[in-house]
Amino acid sequence: MSLPFDSGEEYIEQQFSELVVSQEEVTAVTxxxxxxxxxxxSETQFKRCIFRDCHFENCDLTLLDVDYSRFQRCKFAECKLIGVNWAKAGRIQWIEFHSCNLSYSTFMELDLSKAVLTNYLAKEATFAETNLTDANCTHTDFLDGRFIHTNLTRADFRGAKNYAIAAAENTLKQTKFSLPEAIALLDGLDIILENPTS
Incomplete structure (x- = not known):
């Protein structure tokens, strides 16, 4: 099929709607x-591409390959981003995900400070060596997600659920949580927690 994007080209202030570019390769496009x-x-390779101040709405980006691509000030709303290995991106700066499905995605060793990840599903997503300083993670479902040596300084998890964050293995400084979900932070600690007797 003929691709709607030419390698090496630059597209500015363009609006793309109803495009189907599945299992294709797009290279060096800005x-x-x-x-x-x-x-x-879905399953498309964006190699060495640059996305700057772009907005994705209701798009299917399942198994997207972001090999050495850069995302700067991009917003994703109600998109499927299942199984994306964001660690392969060349750079991610100030990204926002609103009501998206980010299940089975990997954010290993990325700087996602001040990122917005709200109202989304992140089943079995991996945040390892990730910087989530000042990130907004409110009202997100982290079912079976993994946080390993993650910096959560001043991150906001109010309204989030199903997270398993080991306090001893991650950086928690002024991190915001809400009850009753915050009880999960006690998992893994060598403590005995009892209900008060009536």
């Missing part, structure tokens, strides 16, 4: 202030 709506990029 997108600046572009909007993608109802597009299907």
């Amino acid at each position: 997108f600046e202030e572009c909007t993608f709506t109802n597009c299907n990029f």
Whole structure:
């Protein structure tokens, strides 16, 4: 099939809607202030591409390959981003995910400080050696997700659920949690917790 993007080209303030670019390879393309709506990029490889100030809405990006691509100030709303290895990206700066499905994704060794990850599903997502300083993770479902040596300084987890964050293995400084979900932070500690007698 003929691709809608030419390698090495730059697209500025373009609006793309209903595109189907599945299992294809897009190389060295720059997108600046572009909007993608109802597009299907599942299993597509974006190699050495640049996305700057772009907005994705209701797109299918399942198993997207972001090999050495850069994402700067991009927003994803109601998108499927299942199984994406974001650690392969060249750079991620100030990214936002709103009501997305990020299950089985990997964010290993990334700087996601001030990132917005709200109201989304992150089943079995991996945050290892990740910097989530000042990140907004409110109202997100982290079912079976993994936090390993993650910096959660001033991160906001209010309203989030199903997270398993080992306090001794991650950095928790002024991190915001809400009850009753915050009780999960006691898991793994050598303590005995009892209900008060009536």
